[in-house]
Amino acid sequence: MEPPRRARVTRSEAGGSRWEVATRELPAGLRPHVRELLGYGEASVLPRVQRQFPLPQVVVIIEFGPPIRVHDGAGVPSRYAGGFVAGLSDAWSDTGHDGAQAGMQLNLTPIGARLVFGVALSELTGHIVHLDDLLPPTHRGLAARLAACADWDDRFDMVESFIAARLAAARVAVDTVAWACQRIEASAGAVDIGRLAGELGYSSKHLVALFRDRVGVPPKLLARLVRFDRLIHRLKTGPASTWAALAAEFGFADQAHLTREVRGFTGVTPTGVRALLGELVIA
Template structure:
């Protein structure tokens, strides 16, 4: 399956951002998925960064699973569980949801293509219980076998981001065409948590579905990867990041209340556990348009 009848991703689905500063140079091409993939893929992005003043950063947690194909220099990932994975040029890796930050290391440049899956999309694409991927990253060929090598070879030969997005979407669409055992109630519960910004009580969510909290947690373990309470915690954190990034001089105490934290101490403690830095350090180090946070 191709992205459209021409076999090329339409330009109106691609938004490119180029940034140059004392921190380095970036090009990021964001692709909105074709309509039939949007419930399962949040977005795709091609990135090319060089001459960065840092070689190490924290990759912040979110409610997506990731697939990345490295098209540049070797990089190293230290996942949330502490495992170290070296990814050479022409290799790919994948990971599920994480309950805290991971660490990426490079020589100051990175280039690759990244897919951000929703949990239901990741469950269907990787065809694995999502708890097996939670807090971890794995080489792509360990998960997809020969299909990973074929995909990476095609991406390496592609002349531009539009063609790479087209190739990636065709592979995703083919794998998602297979029947899935994912429970619709789990996807619904996840949407309710997302829409509430992580504020919806888990007991109320289980009552609405008509199951026990234990059963809901088991469903989340298989189809999302993390417990509902942990997902809610990440959603609150994401809301804070969204609010901070939209302000020049945010009031952190007000943000804590707006995002549903009990008090500023709860907010600061949670933020540091998830980001690896304090809110003030995040404000000083954040990069425009990116999820990563330079630390060295």
């Protein structure tokens, strides 16, 4: 019999702000499709804005606190009461709140998102969509049901059941693209896409079309996002290193190439990224 999985809740306080983050080990059946699932709550003295970097995942925010603001490239904010889904993108965005937020964040692999939401992921690429607009009637109002739960474990149970039900109901074939995504991940974004298409017996054009449906972006952009994701993880958790050394470690042509990629994905310099990462509380 599988031992019970209990949520781990971490609380912290600094500068007049309080945070709570809840995590729990995922069931084995969900791990191929879910990168992360966490609960969060924050109360701060002042409004807060945080930069979000593009990563190789579809982010689902299920809110049962005040809706956060999502700013577009011109800084114009939008709100999505109850939550939203952010498709893959090659651009950063800013999110903010007026002093309080609470909810759950579900980071899906692109294939996982294709199965859970049942729409071509090209429809989500570069867009923010209200969560209820992507759910069948039986699952709408998920945020309100989560808000009524007694504790974090009940919330994790509910979200995990929702994911499992949607995966079981999925009818789209994803094995070929899932294999290609795994190759890209395993190579940290360094796989030759032309060779990958050849191994599958597809033309590059056909592989791109499959990726646009199942992933939302072409394989070359996914590979760039995977490489950038590895760099960000290294900056968060690894030892200090020079930018030139990091460029060589992660397969950039040189330091200038790394700088161009980082600026394009984040809107700031590599040094600016390090500073932003130091401010993060919720991943």
